Amino acid sequence: MRSRPIGVFDSGLGGLTVFKALAARLPHESLIYFGDTAHVPYGSKSKEAVTAFSISIGRFLEKQGIKALVVACNTASALALKDLKRALRVPVLGVIEPGVRAVGREYDRSHGAGRISPPGGAPVRARSVGVIATEATIASGAYQSALRLRDPRLRVVGAACPLFVPLVEEGWWSHRVTREVAAEYVRPLKKARIDTLILGCTHYPLLKGVLRSVVGRSVRLIDSAEETARATERLLVSESLARTTGTPKHRFFASDGPDRFLRLARRFLGVGVDTVEIRRLD
Amino acid sequence: MRSRPIGVFDSGLGGLTVFKALAARLPHESLIYFGDTAHVPYGSKSKEAVTAFSISIGRFLEKQGIKALVVACNTASALALKDLKRALRVPVLGVIEPGVRAVGREYDRSHGAGRISPPGGAPVRARSVGVIATEATIASGAYQSALRLRDPRLRVVGAACPLFVPLVEEGWWSHRVTREVAAEYVRPLKKARIDTLILGCTHYPLLKGVLRSVVGRSVRLIDSAEETARATERLLVSESLARTTGTPKHRFFASDGPDRFLRLARRFLGVGVDTVEIRRLD
Numbered sequence: 003m004r005s006r007p008i009g010v011f012d013s014g015l016g017g018l019t020v021f022k023a024l025a026a027r028l029p030h031e032s033l034i035y036f037g038d039t040a041h042v043p044y045g046s047k048s049k050e051a052v053t054a055f056s057i058s059i060g061r062f063l064e065k066q067g068i069k070a071l072v073v074a075c076n077t078a079s080a081l082a083l084k085d086l087k088r089a090l091r092v093p094v095l096g097v098i099e100p101g102v103r104a105v106g107r108e109y110d111r112s113h114g115a116g117r118i119s120p121p122g123g124a125p126v127r128a129r130s131v132g133v134i135a136t137e138a139t140i141a142s143g144a145y146q147s148a149l150r151l152r153d154p155r156l157r158v159v160g161a162a163c164p165l166f167v168p169l170v171e172e173g174w175w176s177h178r179v180t181r182e183v184a185a186e187y188v189r190p191l192k193k194a195r196i197d198t199l200i201l202g203c204t205h206y207p208l209l210k211g212v213l214r215s216v217v218g219r220s221v222r223l224i225d226s227a228e229e230t231a232r233a234t235e236r237l238l239v240s241e242s243l244a245r246t247t248g249t250p251k252h253r254f255f256a257s258d259g260p261d262r263f264l265r266l267a268r269r270f271l272g273v274g275v276d277t278v279e280i281r282r283l284d
Numbered sequence: 285m286r287s288r289p290i291g292v293f294d295s296g297l298g299g300l301t302v303f304k305a306l307a308a309r310l311p312h313e314s315l316i317y318f319g320d321t322a323h324v325p326y327g328s329k330s331k332e333a334v335t336a337f338s339i340s341i342g343r344f345l346e347k348q349g350i351k352a353l354v355v356a357c358n359t360a361s362a363l364a365l366k367d368l369k370r371a372l373r374v375p376v377l378g379v380i381e382p383g384v385r386a387v388g389r390e391y392d393r394s395h396g397a398g399r400i401s402p403p404g405g406a407p408v409r410a411r412s413v414g415v416i417a418t419e420a421t422i423a424s425g426a427y428q429s430a431l432r433l434r435d436p437r438l439r440v441v442g443a444a445c446p447l448f449v450p451l452v453e454e455g456w457w458s459h460r461v462t463r464e465v466a467a468e469y470v471r472p473l474k475k476a477r478i479d480t481l482i483l484g485c486t487h488y489p490l491l492k493g494v495l496r497s498v499v500g501r502s503v504r505l506i507d508s509a510e511e512t513a514r515a516t517e518r519l520l521v522s523e524s525l526a527r528t529t530g531t532p533k534h535r536f537f538a539s540d541g542p543d544r545f546l547r548l549a550r551r552f553l554g555v556g557v558d559t560v561e562i563r564r565l566d
Contacts, residue, residue: 040333041323046453051322051540054564168450171328179468182461258333282336 004245007032007253008234009063009071009092011056014042015263016167016204017074018270020097023231024072025252028238032250034066040257040282043167044077045136045203052138056082057089058283062255068092069243072234076202076226077136080144095237100229101200102148105131105156130157132191132221134213135202137162145202159194163187163203170205173269176212184209184216192217200224208270254278286527289314289535290516291345291353291374293338296324297545298449298486299356300552302379305513306354307534310520314532316348322539322564325449326359327418327485334420338364339371340565344537346372351525354516355379358484358508359418362426377519382511383482384430387413387438412439414473414503416495417484419444427484441476445469445485452487455551458494466491466498474499482506490552536560 008028010021014037021035036059038044044052056078060071071094073079073086079096087094133145140162149158165183174180191199199221201207207225214223238244256263260278267275290310292303296319303317318341320326326334338360342353353376355361355368361378369376415427422444431440447465456462473481481503483489489507496505520526538545542560549557 040329042328046324046544047322048540048543051564164454165447165450168447172446179461179464182464186461258330261330262328282333 003069004243005032005248006067006069007034007251009034009036009060009066009068010074011036011038011059011063011071011078012075012204013038013044013055013077015039015266015270016170018267019204019207019227020072020074020230022271023227024234025250027231027235028244030245030248030250031238032245032252034063034068034253035255036063036281037254037256037259037263037278038283039259039263043136044075044081045138045164045167047077047138049081049138049142052078053082053085055283056086060086060090060094062281062283064090064092066253070095070234070237070241072230073097074204074227074230076204077138080135080139080142093237093241095230095234097204097226097230098144098148098202100233101202101224101226102145102152103233104224104229105149105198105200106152129155129198130159130194130196132188132194132196132199132217133158133160133202134163134166134187134191134199134206135160136167137164139202145200157194159191159196161187161191163206166203166209167205170208171266175208180209181212181216184212188213188216196221198222198224201226255281257281257283285351286525287314287530288349288351289316289533291316291318291342291348291350292356293318293320293341293345293353293360294357294486295320295326295337295359297321297548297552298452300549301486301489301509302354302356302512304553305509306516307532309513309517310526312527312530312532313520314527314534316345316350316535317537318345318563319536319538319541319545320565321541321545325418326357326363327420327446327449329359329420331363331420331424334360335364335367337565338368342368342372342376344563344565346374348535350374352377352516352519352523354512356486356509356512358486359420362417362421362424375519375523377512377516379486379508379512380426380430380484382515383484383506383508384427384434385515386506386511387431387480387482388434411437411480412441412476412478414470414476414478414481414499415440415442415484416445416448416469416473416481416488417442418449419446421484427482439476441473441478443469443473445488448485448491449487452490453548457490462491463494463498466494470495470498478503480504480506483508537563539563539565
């Protein structure tokens with residue numbers, strides 16, 4: 003069981019940022035990635051559609067013998083996680099909880115775990131957290147409710163950033179246009195004086211430089227990719243599923259392609275992908 | 285037969301610019317529109333995928349009793365038109381031929397039909413035509429070969445503009461960012477000193493203002509939507525299928541939605557759409 007691969011899926015290539023973080027943190031685990039490039043992007047689609055796509059992919063990956071599934075897509079995590087957990091037998095992990103947990107952890111660290119007021123006694127001002135994500139993720143309210151559940155004092159401001167995914171896929175990671183678009187999208191978040199910004203889409207870590215420059219150095223950026231790899235490690239250890247020796251074998255699947263997948267994969271992974279296997283799941 | 289509707293389809297909402305032109309030119313024809321919003325956009329997908337999606341939609345529309353099919357999507361016209369014509373019984377019309385024909389017509393008008401040299405006798409300088417479209421349309425070479433077939437003297441320069449569709453869908457039709465993106469995309473076309481620019485994607489007519497400002501007043505803009513409506517009229521007349529009296533009844537279908545479809549339709553049509561019927565064709 004331990005030697006089985008972990009399934010990782012996304013609407014397209016953005017989830018490769020999570021794949022990369024998983025491969026770095028869990029160097030002995032084999033990973034099977036599925037990019038739903040026939041339906042990409044999920045961020046502007048309905049809950050029904052995203053749930054149907056996600057369950058097809060989850061079932062396909064279960065047939066490949068995975069021991070756990072990482073939903074490396076914020077939109078699918080926001081809209082389809084509950085249904086996916088019901089539909090599959092393997093443990094399923096999304097990217098939203100890990101990001102939210104990281105906000106809490108940082109909070110506890112700076113103010114003392116479990117305290118309502120800091121050691122000095124004065125009440126702690128509720129922190130202000132910004133979330134940037136796709137239209138569908140923001141509209142779902144998934145981050146907003148998970149954050150408030152964790153700490154009702156948090157002020158949460160969300161902003162949909164529909165142009166970020168196409169800008170990343172165009173390779174304009176530090177282009178002047180991207181900076182202008184980012185400045186416009188984060189304006190309401192700056193106005194709300196956020197101190198933490200969750201990158202609520204797996205494409206966005208590639209825009210960290212631009213985002214840092216528009217929100218300023220004082221705002222903490224939370225990258226779901228790294229947090230999700232950490233959460234996956236915890237899950238595997240707690241379920242006694244972790245593989246701690248041996249050389250991993252990774253496989254890549256996509257529902258359309260393969261040209262675009264192979265061309266863009268290097269941007270997300272930093273290394274090239276040799277082969278992507280095409281599977282239409284419709 | 286004449287009273288049957290015309291089918292019109294696109295990957296999403298862009299084809300509504302063609303729908304609008306058809307409704308204006310053929311006010312007695314009923315139209316059935318299908319927007320493949322579960323798979324949108326087509327512009328970054330493979331020939332195989334776009335062909336499979338297009339044939340499913342064509343068959344669905346044939347079952348609705350259409351008398352002709354207008355492929356109101358440049359990517360589907362570039363990648364799937366031949367296969368669609370083979371798969372369906374009704375006449376099928378794409379958006380590329382009409383745009384190309386318009387270039388030729390303007391050319392003939394300014395230089396005398398069928399002449400290689402103008403009345404004065406001096407040889408006519410080959411004109412330079414720019415084509416802006418999605419990645420898949422440009423990569424297919426469909427415009428380039430159709431234009432050269434029509435007039436081998438034409439110089440053709442294509443530019444893929446992957447950010448235009450998301451910018452239109454974001455509603456940033458005359459935004460400063462859109463102007464900057466447009467300036468960057470058309471730079472090679474301006475360098476090639478184009479005198480004509482084909483808007484090779486049904487979303488682009490909404491960017492006419494921005495495009496006009498970046499290419500200058502001397503460049504002729506060719507809008508496939510209007511040209512396609514004209515070509516559809518010719519087809520219906522020649523096949524004795526035109527309906528010239530009576531009140532039309534339009535229907536709208538989408539493969540995902542309906543919220544986004546209903547919200548964005550007004551942008552493309554200028555009027556709202558009351559109902560969109562959802563059909564998953566997977």
